[in-house]
Amino acid sequence: MAMGARLVGLMAAAALSAGGVALAQEETPSPPLEAADELAPPVDAGAEAAPAAAATDPWEGFNRKVFGFNDTVDKGFFVPAAKAYRATTPKAGRRGVRRFLANLGSPSVFINDVLQGNFGRAGKTLSRFAINSTIGAGGFADPAGQIGIESHNEDFGQTLAVWGVGSGPYLVLPLLGPSSPRDAFGALVGIGMQPLTYIRTPPATYARFSLAGANLLSARESALDPLAEIEANSLDYYSSLRSFATQARAREIRNGVDDYDALPDFEE
Amino acid sequence: MTFWPVAFRMSLAGAAAAAMIAPAYADQAAEQFIAGVLEESNAIFGDADASRRNAGVEALVDKYVDMDRVARFALGQYARQATPEQMAVYTPLFRRYATNVYQSTLANYSGQKLAVTGSIDRNERDFIVNSKVVDAKPGDQYANLVVSWRVYRTPEGVQKIVDAGAEGVWLAIEQQSTFKSIIANNGGGAKGIDALIADLKTKVGG
Numbered sequence: 345m346a347m348g349a350r351l352v353g354l355m356a357a358a359a360l361s362a363g364g365v366a367l368a369q370e371e372t373p374s375p376p377l378e379a380a381d382e383l384a385p386p387v388d389a390g391a392e393a394a395p396a397a398a399a400t401d402p403w404e405g406f407n408r409k410v411f412g413f414n415d416t417v418d419k420g421f422f423v424p425a426a427k428a429y430r431a432t433t434p435k436a437g438r439r440g441v442r443r444f445l446a447n448l449g450s451p452s453v454f455i456n457d458v459l460q461g462n463f464g465r466a467g468k469t470l471s472r473f474a475i476n477s478t479i480g481a482g483g484f485a486d487p488a489g490q491i492g493i494e495s496h497n498e499d500f501g502q503t504l505a506v507w508g509v510g511s512g513p514y515l516v517l518p519l520l521g522p523s524s525p526r527d528a529f530g531a532l533v534g535i536g537m538q539p540l541t542y543i544r545t546p547p548a549t550y551a552r553f554s555l556a557g558a559n560l561l562s563a564r565e566s567a568l569d570p571l572a573e574i575e576a577n578s579l580d581y582y583s584s585l586r587s588f589a590t591q592a593r594a595r596e597i598r599n600g601v602d603d604y605d606a607l608p609d610f611e612e
Numbered sequence: 613m614t615f616w617p618v619a620f621r622m623s624l625a626g627a628a629a630a631a632m633i634a635p636a637y638a639d640q641a642a643e644q645f646i647a648g649v650l651e652e653s654n655a656i657f658g659d660a661d662a663s664r665r666n667a668g669v670e671a672l673v674d675k676y677v678d679m680d681r682v683a684r685f686a687l688g689q690y691a692r693q694a695t696p697e698q699m700a701v702y703t704p705l706f707r708r709y710a711t712n713v714y715q716s717t718l719a720n721y722s723g724q725k726l727a728v729t730g731s732i733d734r735n736e737r738d739f740i741v742n743s744k745v746v747d748a749k750p751g752d753q754y755a756n757l758v759v760s761w762r763v764y765r766t767p768e769g770v771q772k773i774v775d776a777g778a779e780g781v782w783l784a785i786e787q788q789s790t791f792k793s794i795i796a797n798n799g800g801g802a803k804g805i806d807a808l809i810a811d812l813k814t815k816v817g818g
Contacts, residue, residue, distance in 0.1 A: 400793070490749070494756060577713050579811045580790050587789035588781055595780035602760075602780050604732050604740055608788070610685050610764050610774050612737070 440484035447483030452537040456498035501530025522589035642739035678772035
């Protein structure tokens with residue numbers, strides 16, 4: 345079922361290019377920007393072109409420069425590194441690593457579940473962490489998922505969104521990729537939600553940097569095919585990634601619940 | 613370890629709450645339409661030969677996707693500014709481009725079957741039909757994957773697909789966003805549409 349696999353990959357891609365940060369720009373309940381201008385009344389030709397574009401992405405000039413820089417670094421360093429990682433490791437091993445890294449992220453997910461007042465999801469996160477850290481071989485296996493306690497992701501940018509903080513304009517961060525002022529701030533606070541941040545010994549520092557590197561590599565590896573495909577299919581890689589990242593982030597903030605009313609309409 | 617049962621109950625309560633707020637407006641006809649398309653697709657995706665499969669996807673797209681409507685949608689508000697001459701060049705180019713996207717998106721299809729799980733009506737013409745992988749085990753990477761189909765029904769009752777997405781990420785919405793950017797970045801209006809047409813030509817090699 346490649347279709348779905350690819351599209352899910354797109355989201356992974358989006359998440360990856362953010363390097364675990366966040367992408368997007370939408371406020372939680374509001375419709376995607378595309379929807380907003382689709383619903384807008386017709387305006388005079390010419391007069392409307394610039395404002396429409398500015399509303400979607402007012403920092404486009406800056407963002408494209410950063411995007412170009414990121415793309416160069418990506419193709420010169422991260423893509424070769426991710427390909428080498430793929431070539432030298434078995435698929436099941438990489439899946440184990442993804443699970444292990446996700447499990448280590450659980451404390452931060454738990455904190456954000458609670459901060460969002462979502463105790464059901466907090467309970468899931470706690471159950472998963474307890475089960476997978478023990479009988480799940482320290483997180484490399486996912487027995488919790490097998491009994492139906494599925495994983496989910498949260499970060500402080502999402503928490504801010506749930507609290508009603510608007511995302512601000514679309515923002516591409518150097519090295520971290522698609523984001524927004526809100527989510528960039530959320531990512532900074534997120535560092536403080538990782539237990540390792542508070543252990544100030546040389547081994548802990550080493551572990552912190554190794555983990556950050558492993559997270560980047562693991563995420564980039566799973567996004568290799570989807571991102572290559574987006575680029576191959578796209579008329580404008582920058583715009584395509586912006587749309588996919590924005591759509592995926594909006595849904596992530598809604599905890600996977602679809603907002604069908606917000607979709608742009610098709611004409612009669 | 614007494615918190616385990618508590619945590620379990622909490623997660624169950626969460627799942628129950630989520631199930632209750634899920635919308636339940638089903639549309640039988642749209643669901644049957646997509647079920648038929650998926651049935652027909654399964655035969656094509658079983659074919660190991662790439663060129664035959666691509667031909668099969670193209671035939672499916674021609675038969676079931678309302679390309680004219682998607683092509684207009686992808687232009688966003690600029691559809692109203694395009695001249696009939698521009699539309700006559702743009703629409704076949706878009707059809708070729710969108711078909712290529714479907715083909716490459718489906719290229720690595722590995723044989724799992726999709727089945728319809730439900731539908732939502734946005735209005736009397738516009739439906740979302742959701743599908744999931746059949747036989748996925750819990751914990752499987754596709755277990756919770758929702759592939760969605762947007763169905764448009766004309767006043768005459770003809771149903772066609774107008775968009776496809778997974779996990780709330782939609783292809784035609786991305787196309788609209790990208791096309792509008794290209795048009796706006798090339799001066800908007802008729803001039804911008806010409807630039808988009810030139811880009812499409814380069815992309816599909818036409």
